[in-house]
Amino acid sequence: MNETAFDEPLFASLKPGLTSFCYRMLGSMDDADDAVQETSIRVWQSWSTFRQDSSFKTWVYRIASNLCLDKLRQSKRRALPVDLFDPAFAIVEPRDTLPDSAWIWPSPDFGGNPEDRLVRRDTLKLCFIALLQTLPPRQRAVLILKDVFEWSSKQIAETLAMSPAAVNSALQRARETMDRAQLRSDELSSMDVQPEQQLLSRYVEAFEQFDIAALVALFHEEGCMSMPPFEMWIRGKEDLSAFYSLTRWHCEGSRFVPITVNGGYPALAQYMPGKEGSGLVPWGIHIIETKENQILHVQNFIHTPLFSRFGLPERIDQ
Numbered sequence: 001m002n003e004t005a006f007d008e009p010l011f012a013s014l015k016p017g018l019t020s021f022c023y024r025m026l027g028s029m030d031d032a033d034d035a036v037q038e039t040s041i042r043v044w045q046s047w048s049t050f051r052q053d054s055s056f057k058t059w060v061y062r063i064a065s066n067l068c069l070d071k072l073r074q075s076k077r078r079a080l081p082v083d084l085f086d087p088a089f090a091i092v093e094p095r096d097t098l099p100d101s102a103w104i105w106p107s108p109d110f111g112g113n114p115e116d117r118l119v120r121r122d123t124l125k126l127c128f129i130a131l132l133q134t135l136p137p138r139q140r141a142v143l144i145l146k147d148v149f150e151w152s153s154k155q156i157a158e159t160l161a162m163s164p165a166a167v168n169s170a171l172q173r174a175r176e177t178m179d180r181a182q183l184r185s186d187e188l189s190s191m192d193v194q195p196e197q198q199l200l201s202r203y204v205e206a207f208e209q210f211d212i213a214a215l216v217a218l219f220h221e222e223g224c225m226s227m228p229p230f231e232m233w234i235r236g237k238e239d240l241s242a243f244y245s246l247t248r249w250h251c252e253g254s255r256f257v258p259i260t261v262n263g264g265y266p267a268l269a270q271y272m273p274g275k276e277g278s279g280l281v282p283w284g285i286h287i288i289e290t291k292e293n294q295i296l297h298v299q300n301f302i303h304t305p306l307f308s309r310f311g312l313p314e315r316i317d318q
Contacts, residue, residue, distance in 0.1 A: 011043060014057060017149070018064055024123065024144050025068040027078035027104040027133055029309060035071065039064040062159045065141050072137040078104045080130050080299070081226040082184040087235035091242040094230035103228040104129050106261040106285060106301055108310050121263035123148045126287070126299070127189035129262075134181050138162075139174040146171050188224065188297040190289045194266055199293060200258075204268065210252045212244045220294035227284070227300045253318070255280055259310050261287060269307060270300070271316050279315040282307040 015036060022032035042063050079102065104126060122128065123144075132140050141160060145151045146167075153164040153171075160167070199218065206214040216237050225240060226233035234243050244251070256268040267287045271280035284302040288295055307314070 010056060011040060011060065014060055018060065020124075021061070021144060021149070022064060022068055023107050024129060024132055024148065025065075025137075025140060026071060027129055028101075029105060029107045030305075031071060032107075035064060035067045038067055042067075058155055058158050061145075062161075065159055068141065069137050072140075075101065077133045078102060078130075079133060080104055080126065080183075080185045081228050081231060081233045082188060082224070082297075083130060085231050085233065087224065088232050088239065088243075091234065091239050091246060093246060094227060094232040096231045097229040098231060100229060100303065103301075103303075104133065105228075105303060105306065106267070106287060108259075108261065109264070121265075124263035125189055125265075126262060127183065127185040130183055130185050131178050131181055134183075135174050135177055139170045139177070142167055142170040143174040143178070147175075188289060190291060190296065193290070195288050195290045195295075196293060199290065199295070200266060200268070200288065203288060203295065204256050207251070207270075208255055210244075210248060210254075212241055212248070215244060216241045218295050220291050220296045222291075223295050223297070225298040225300065227302055229302065253280075254283070255316065255318070256286070257312060257316070259285070259312070261285065261310075269310065269312050273318070274315070280318055281315055282312065285310070 018039065019029075019032055019036050022035040023029055026032055026035065039060065043060055046063075081103075106126065107124070132144070135143065138160065142156055142162075145156045145159065146153070151159075153167045156162070156167045157164045162170070203215070203218055205211075206218065219237055219240060221237065222235070223237065223240065224233060224235035225243070234240055251272065253273045255271050257271065259267050259269050261267045265287065267285055269285055270283045272283040274281040282304045284300040285306050287299040287301070289297045289299070
């Protein structure tokens with residue numbers, strides 16, 4: 001039995017990496033935070049049983065992994081709209097939605113070492129998170145611990161209660177599944193190449209003035225826009241123009257606040273006029289992906305709880 005007191009600072013030092021592991025596993029920061037909180041409770045409750053026959057880190061990740069695996073057994077796969085539906089055939093105001101639990105949501109930084117975030121930025125791309133969700137949960141855990149966290153097969157085996165041979169087999173199957181997966185979000189993604197600041201500035205100017213011609217001109221011919229939790233997404237300049245015209249009443253008067261998401265990728269938080277007529281209120285987080293210095297895909301995550309998670313104000317002045 002371990003007679004020492006629970007080492008809270010030691011657990012805190014693991015928390016950023018633990019959160020990023022759970023986010024990649026679960027596809028949602030809300031679920032990741034819940035898993036990390038429950039992990040801390042179980043570590044505290046089980047502290048006296050920790051016999052140090054494995055490292056503290058391995059023991060903590062074993063608890064977190066089991067929690068994630070339990071959550072995933074009870075939930076459906078999270079995804080992005082472009083991977084679930086075809087582009088809209090008729091341009092109408094979006095109405096059909098799926099619950100928040102159906103979607104992958106962007107995340108703020110996890111804290112920790114900036115160099116560590118830089119090395120792993122490509123594994124925080126939303127399309128990579130979407131690819132991870134196509135894997136069976138245990139294969140997903142193996143791939144994350146091996147290819148993202150660069151753990152040894154032996155350490156992974158201890159964490160997931162598997163043999164090293166089973167770990168290597170699961171890893172091979174996971175990599176093959178990832179290679180075979182054909183997700184539209186992956187085809188549209190350029191999150192490893194940040195959009196040029198001039199293009200972002202032009203997007204902000206055109207949107208805030210709601211100059212539809214100028215806004216649509218920024219898009220690539222194959223450009224599209226998705227808006228989770230809405231199932232509907234739009235592709236092509238003509239349909240984008242029709243959609244912006246249809247929703248002018250809703251978007252006109254909006255303002256943007258620059259933020260970063262998923263490992264430092266630039267994004268824009270949209271505030272729209274409130275019903276009371278005083279100030280602007282949260283609406284969506286725009287993530288812009290580009291091709292040939294034109295907009296290929298705008299992902300507008302319409303989920304107001306994201307604003308508080310990113311430390312954004314509840315209201316801004318017009």
